[in-house]
């Protein structure tokens with residue numbers, strides 16, 4: 001926060017100090033360079049009194065599609081999309097605070113899947129955009145985030161926003177994030193058994209707000225929703241021959257279309273003669289997840305917060321309200337998958353992948369992580385008007401590392 005000495009502050013208790021409210025407002029800018037889009041989060045904090053932690057006051061959020069990885073061969077153009085978003089911060093942050101406002105961009109699975117060379121080219125163009133801006137550019141301000149950090153930081157965000165990281169009686173909640181290219185599961189194990197049964201690289205200890213937490217977390221690269229579509233089609237990590245067609249029983253029978261992902265063009269379509277519908281689709285999708293993920297026993301009965309594509313697909317099919325979110329059980333995804341897959345003609349106005357997506361989500365939850373049919377999922381996009389994203393957790397760490405508290 002501001003270190004300016006105010007000669008008059010000794011005359012007033014901090015909370016009635018006349019210009020305090022304004023003087024102790026500060027900002028943090030965090031970019032999420034995801035595989036399907038780039039997002040800017042501009043957080044506002046207010047330090048109401050010197051002895052208390054600053055409070056999160058609000059967030060400005062904007063996003064663009066596609067993500068940086070779509071510009072793998074035009075890095076300047078990719079950086080241009082970042083610059084457009086950064087211009088919003090110029091308007092949002094008062095000029096006298098620009099120099100004290102840190103700006104950081106962390107990329108996730110989209111860039112992890114690119115070649116080192118192409119990823120670095122994109123990142124260094126972005127770094128240039130930052131250097132040319134009036135904001136504070138810390139060391140390591142542009143980079144690819146570690147998958148385990150993605151899960152931990154999202155967990156911190158959700159548990160902070162729901163009030164679980166302050167006060168007594170902490171009842172933390174686990175988090176499920178389903179991105180385009182990767183997916184994360186994170187929770188605080190309650191049983192010694194879980195710690196014993198878990199591979200060491202799935203456990204991370206860290207300190208936050210004066211407590212130590214040992215979390216279970218893992219990021220599965222290639223298990224995001226869009227990567228899973230390719231895997232189901234049998235097209236993931238394949239040398240795609242031009243004009244080659246991929247078929248699936250999860251797609252409308254008559255469908256023939258093209259799809260661009262990660263800079264590659266794919267042709268795909270339904271099973272014109274063979275089977276379509278939930279049953280054959282589930283078997284197809286099962287091959288993608290079965291036996292590929294670690295299944296901690298402990299999670300079977302506990303409830304989880306789920307966001308990103310879990311939220312989007314639940315909202316697309318009216319399982320939850322698009323603005324409010326809602327509470328579901330795992331079996332609700334399965335019920336909806338059956339409904340959509342066995343009536344694909346009726347759903348053909350929506351995405352042709354709706355059946356495949358819902359079936360994948362069902363299989364990922366049940367056969368991948370090992371959740372029960374009645375495991376409760378709390379679908380949330382925002383808590384107190386703040387996006388549930390790893391970016392808030394990352395901003396806490398950033399401010400802490402810069403000595404701006406937290």
Ligand SMILES: O=c1[nH]cnc2c1ncn2[C@@H]1O[C@H](COP(=O)(O)OP(=O)(O)O)[C@@H](O)[C@H]1O
Pocket residue numbers: 032033034035036037039067108109110178179180181182183224307308309310312381387388389
């Ligand atoms: O801050 C956010 N607000 C709302 N949705 C978000 C936010 N961040 C990510 N998402 C969601 O994340 C999903 C896309 O994942 P992303 O592009 O981040 O892939 P990745 O995590 O595999 O890199 C979409 O469902 C999108 O709605």
Ligand SMILES: [Ca+2]
Pocket residue numbers: 034035108179180308
């Ligand atoms: Ca993401």
